[in-house]
Amino acid sequence: MYSKPKKIGNLEIKNRFVRSATYEGMATEEGHVTDKLVELYKKLAEGGVGLIITGYAYVQQSGIAFDTQMGVYNDDLIPGLSKIADIVHKYSQDCKIALQIVHCGRQSRHLEKTLAPSAVLDKLTRKMPKEMTVEEIKETIEAFAQAIRRTKEAGFDAIQLHGAHGYLLSEFLSPYTNKRTDEYGGSTERRIKVVEDIYNRSIELVGKDFPILIKMNGDDFLEGGLTVEESKKIAEKLSKLGFAAIEISGCMWEVCKRSKKELGWKSTFVPESRMLIGTKNEPAYNLPSAKEIKKVIDVPLILVGGINSLDLVKQILTEGSADFVSLCRPLIREPDLPNRWLKGIGESKVECIYCNGCMSSLVTTGIRCVKKEP
Ligand SMILES: Cc1cc2nc3c(=O)[nH]c(=O)nc-3n(C[C@H](O)[C@H](O)[C@H](O)COP(=O)(O)O)c2cc1C
Numbered sequence: 001m002y003s004k005p006k007k008i009g010n011l012e013i014k015n016r017f018v019r020s021a022t023y024e025g026m027a028t029e030e031g032h033v034t035d036k037l038v039e040l041y042k043k044l045a046e047g048g049v050g051l052i053i054t055g056y057a058y059v060q061q062s063g064i065a066f067d068t069q070m071g072v073y074n075d076d077l078i079p080g081l082s083k084i085a086d087i088v089h090k091y092s093q094d095c096k097i098a099l100q101i102v103h104c105g106r107q108s109r110h111l112e113k114t115l116a117p118s119a120v121l122d123k124l125t126r127k128m129p130k131e132m133t134v135e136e137i138k139e140t141i142e143a144f145a146q147a148i149r150r151t152k153e154a155g156f157d158a159i160q161l162h163g164a165h166g167y168l169l170s171e172f173l174s175p176y177t178n179k180r181t182d183e184y185g186g187s188t189e190r191r192i193k194v195v196e197d198i199y200n201r202s203i204e205l206v207g208k209d210f211p212i213l214i215k216m217n218g219d220d221f222l223e224g225g226l227t228v229e230e231s232k233k234i235a236e237k238l239s240k241l242g243f244a245a246i247e248i249s250g251c252m253w254e255v256c257k258r259s260k261k262e263l264g265w266k267s268t269f270v271p272e273s274r275m276l277i278g279t280k281n282e283p284a285y286n287l288p289s290a291k292e293i294k295k296v297i298d299v300p301l302i303l304v305g306g307i308n309s310l311d312l313v314k315q316i317l318t319e320g321s322a323d324f325v326s327l328c329r330p331l332i333r334e335p336d337l338p339n340r341w342l343k344g345i346g347e348s349k350v351e352c353i354y355c356n357g358c359m360s361s362l363v364t365t366g367i368r369c370v371k372k373e374p
Pocket of ligand 1: 020021022023024054055056100162164215249272273274304305306307326327328329330358359362367
C-alpha cells in the first residue's frame with residue numbers, strides 16, 4: 001500500500017511518503033540557496049521519499065521568521081532555487097519536489113514590527129502586530145502569486161502554501177487571530193477569502209495544471225481558535241476550489257504558553273512538533289482531525305505529526321484515514337527512511353526519539369539530528 005503510486009493533481013507520486021516542510025537554517029541572509037541546501041535535498045531525494053516539501057520560503061520581507069530562511073520574494077532568487085529542483089530530479093528522476101511558501105505574519109520572529117489580520121497580542125512573543133490594511137493584504141496576495149510563478153519557473157513540480165501553525169494564512173483562517181469585520185474576516189467564508197484570492201490569482205499566472213497544495217490546521221488547540229468542525233468546512237471549500245492536496249497539521253506557536261500546564265506536553269516550544277512521541281505524547285496526534293476532514297474532501301489528504309512506525313503507516317493507509325503520510329523529524333535523523341522501509345530493512349519504528357534536539361541545530365550548523373537523551 002505505502003509503495004503504491006498515487007497522483008496529486010496531475011503529478012504522479014511514486015509512493016505514499018512525503019517529507020513534511022522543515023526549515024533548514026541554511027540560506028544566506030538575503031534568502032539565497034547555498035551548497036549546503038542543495039546537498040540536503042540531494043540526500044533526501046536519494047532516500048526514497050515520493051514527495052519532498054522544502055522548508056518555508058518567505059514571499060515578502062515583511063513575513064520573514066529567520067535570517068537564514070530561504071526566500072522567494074524576487075526573481076533573483078530563481079537560479080538558486082533551480083539548483084534544488086535540478087539536484088532532486090537528477091539524483092532521483094521520479095522524486096517530486098514542492099516549495100513551501102509562507103508569510104510569517106505575527107510570528108515573524110526576526111522582525112520588530114509584525115503584520116497580522118488583526119491587532120491580537122501574541123502572548124508568546126509579547127508583540128502586538130499591526131492590523132493589515134486591505135491594500136497590504138492585496139500586496140501580500142500578489143506576493144504569494146508571484147512566488148508561485150517563480151517556483152514554477154525554477155523547475156519545482158508543485159508548491160505548498162503554509163496555512164498552518166499560526167503563520168499569516170493560518171491567522172486569517174482562525175477566528176482567534178482574525179477579528180476583521182471587512183471582506184477578509186467574520187464568517188468562515190470571509191476568513192477563507194485571502195487563500196481563495198491567492199489561488200485565483202496564481203492560476204492566472206501558472207495555469208490550473210501546476211499543483212498548488214496547502215498545509216492547514218485541523219485544530220488550533222487554542223480556546224477560540226479553529227476546531228475540526230470549522231476546519232472541515234475550510235478544507236471542503238479549498239478542495240472544491242482546486243487545491244491539489246491538503247496536509248493536516250495543528251497548533252499555533254502561542255499554544256506554547258499553556259502547553260506545559262494544561263496539555264501536559266514536555267516541550268515549552270514548537271507545539272506543532274510534540275516531543276517524545278509514543279512515550280509522552282500520542283503518535284499520529286493529528287489523526288483525529290484528519291479522519292473527520294477526509295470525509296468531506298475529494299483530493300488527497302496528507303497526514304503529518306508523530307508518525308513513528310511503519311506499522312502505524314500501514315494502519316493509517318489501510319483504514320483510509322489519509323492518502324499520504326508526512327514525516328519531518330524522522331527524516332532529519334534518517335533521510336533514507338523511506339528506502340529502508342520499502343526494502344524491509346530493520347525495525348518498523350523510526351530511529352528518531354522526537355526529543356526536538358534538532359531545533360537547536362538550526363541556529364548553529366543548520367538542520368541536523370542532535371539526539372538528546374529524554
Ligand atoms: C526543525 C523543524 C523545522 C520545521 N519547519 C517547518 C516548516 O518550515 N514548515 C512547516 O510547515 N512545518 C515545519 N515544521 C513542522 C513539521 O513539518 C511537522 O509538521 C512537525 O514536526 C510534525 O511532524 P513530525 O512528528 O514528523 O516531526 C518543522 C519542524 C521542525 C522540528
